[in-house]
Amino acid sequence: MTERSRLIREIAARWLADGTVEAVVGWEQGTYRDKTAPVIVRTPEEAQRLVFNERCTNNLVAYLKREPLKSMAAVGIVAKGCDIKSLVGLIQESQVGREKVKILAVTCPGVKDARGTVPIKCQACEVNTPTLFDELVGEKIEARPDPQARSRSLAELEAMSPQERFRFWRKEFDKCIRCYACRQACPLCICTRCIAEKNQPQWIETSPHPRGNFAWNLIRAYHLAGRCVECEACEAACPVNIPLMLLNRTMADEIKHLFGYEAGKDPAVQPPLRTFQLDDDNSFIL
Amino acid sequence: MVEAAQERVPATGQQGWEPRIVAFICNWCTYTGADLAGTSRLKYPPHVRVIKIPCTGRFDPLFMIKAFEKGADGVLVSGCHPGDCHYTAGNYNARRKFSVFRTLLGWTGVDLDRVWFSWISAAEGVKWVDTITRFTEVIRQKGPFVGYREMMDD
Numbered sequence: 001m002t003e004r005s006r007l008i009r010e011i012a013a014r015w016l017a018d019g020t021v022e023a024v025v026g027w028e029q030g031t032y033r034d035k036t037a038p039v040i041v042r043t044p045e046e047a048q049r050l051v052f053n054e055r056c057t058n059n060l061v062a063y064l065k066r067e068p069l070k071s072m073a074a075v076g077i078v079a080k081g082c083d084i085k086s087l088v089g090l091i092q093e094s095q096v097g098r099e100k101v102k103i104l105a106v107t108c109p110g111v112k113d114a115r116g117t118v119p120i121k122c123q124a125c126e127v128n129t130p131t132l133f134d135e136l137v138g139e140k141i142e143a144r145p146d147p148q149a150r151s152r153s154l155a156e157l158e159a160m161s162p163q164e165r166f167r168f169w170r171k172e173f174d175k176c177i178r179c180y181a182c183r184q185a186c187p188l189c190i191c192t193r194c195i196a197e198k199n200q201p202q203w204i205e206t207s208p209h210p211r212g213n214f215a216w217n218l219i220r221a222y223h224l225a226g227r228c229v230e231c232e233a234c235e236a237a238c239p240v241n242i243p244l245m246l247l248n249r250t251m252a253d254e255i256k257h258l259f260g261y262e263a264g265k266d267p268a269v270q271p272p273l274r275t276f277q278l279d280d281d282n283s284f285i286l
Numbered sequence: 287m288v289e290a291a292q293e294r295v296p297a298t299g300q301q302g303w304e305p306r307i308v309a310f311i312c313n314w315c316t317y318t319g320a321d322l323a324g325t326s327r328l329k330y331p332p333h334v335r336v337i338k339i340p341c342t343g344r345f346d347p348l349f350m351i352k353a354f355e356k357g358a359d360g361v362l363v364s365g366c367h368p369g370d371c372h373y374t375a376g377n378y379n380a381r382r383k384f385s386v387f388r389t390l391l392g393w394t395g396v397d398l399d400r401v402w403f404s405w406i407s408a409a410e411g412v413k414w415v416d417t418i419t420r421f422t423e424v425i426r427q428k429g430p431f432v433g434y435r436e437m438m439d440d
Binding site: 167219255280282 | 347348351352355368375378379381382383384385386387388389390391392393394395396397398402403404405417433437438
């Protein structure tokens with residue numbers, strides 16, 4: 001057992017024993033040796049199941065938006081720096097009160113995805129040592145972000161002509177089976193009733209057909225513009241490997257360019273699509 | 287009325303295609319501006335279908351997607367000039383949404399010449415006529431939005 005796992009268990013057990021929190025969500029050893037699984041622990045004994053290692057890829061903040069954690073008065077969460085960025089988003093949008101969540105932050109040298117490769121979010125990571133937390137576990141790690149990691153992934157899409165882009169996304173979205181795993185995994189897809197499920201009127205066709213697929217994926221990306229913290233949970237959850245992060249990353253870049261805003265940094269700042277400036281870009285309007 | 291209009295303008299991709307433009311316009315400025323154009327007996331191309339919304343702040347990108355799904359070749363969104371919003375700030379909020387959704391459309395390869403935004407006041411009947419005339423001409427040159435139509439019909 002690593003030192004980080006030991007400290008996580010110790011702190012979680014303490015919080016549960018003294019009633020600071022009703023439950024702690026963290027990772028436990030999965031069925032396979034190289035996998036972890038999310039777990040909600042409610043007693044100090046159960047807290048001994050918690051682990052932290054390089055396979056703790058899941059963003060557990062997604063569990064805060066749904067039951068049983070949603071209606072609890074106080075919950076603990078084991079979180080990496082990147083996970084805490086999405087928590088910042090929830091705090092900004094008043095979805096979760098900062099006082100309700102006890103953050104058991106863990107310094108993270110980077111994780112590995114299901115295929116054992118280092119995700120782009122880790123290559124570009126600036127938050128190896130989290131800044132927002134109640135308890136911090138692990139020695140401080142200096143961030144060494146690769147400035148090219150994100151832009152390399154976008155180069156191909158950037159080089160395409162509009163027609164090529166349309167064909168590219170047409171082909172990618174054709175694969176979509178409308179399982180909504182991207183939505184379920186996303187910590188910031190918070191609507192209790194999603195637009196994709198509204199049928200009076202039906203805005204987005206539900207069958208896995210190109211028309212509904214295009215509408216769904218476009219709207220998903222739009223609803224996350226200026227909110228997405230690039231945790232890559234959607235792309236990791238996608239069973240047909242649609243490169244959803246390409247859209248999310250380009251939109252994050254556009255938001256930064258348009259409004260000078262980066263998501264997941266400061267809980268006190270208004271998200272860009274919740275506010276406006278009198279001198280916002282007007283150049284594209286006749 | 288709507289059915290009659292659809293008969294006059296055949297679906298895209300067919301012979302005798304005519305541009306099909308959907309305009310989402312705000313009740314207070316652009317709609318009144320278009321009304322002024324009408325009462326002033328100004329002429330402009332009949333290819334535009336006007337959908338009145340209470341404010342550009344009411345505009346949801348889904349409207350545009352739906353319009354393209356239903357066979358639009360171009361979509362115009364128009365409302366009050368900045369500072370003139372009947373609800374004080376609806377158009378300022380809308381402007382941010384426009385710019386974000388427009389860039390998203392660009393990244394997915396939708397031709398941005400098919401997506402126009404404008405501020406047209408109640409006094410600018412001439413600007414309305416001019417905008418619709420030019421937009422219709424641009425769409426006529428571009429032809430039907432074949433990419434989206436193919437996606438619908440597959």
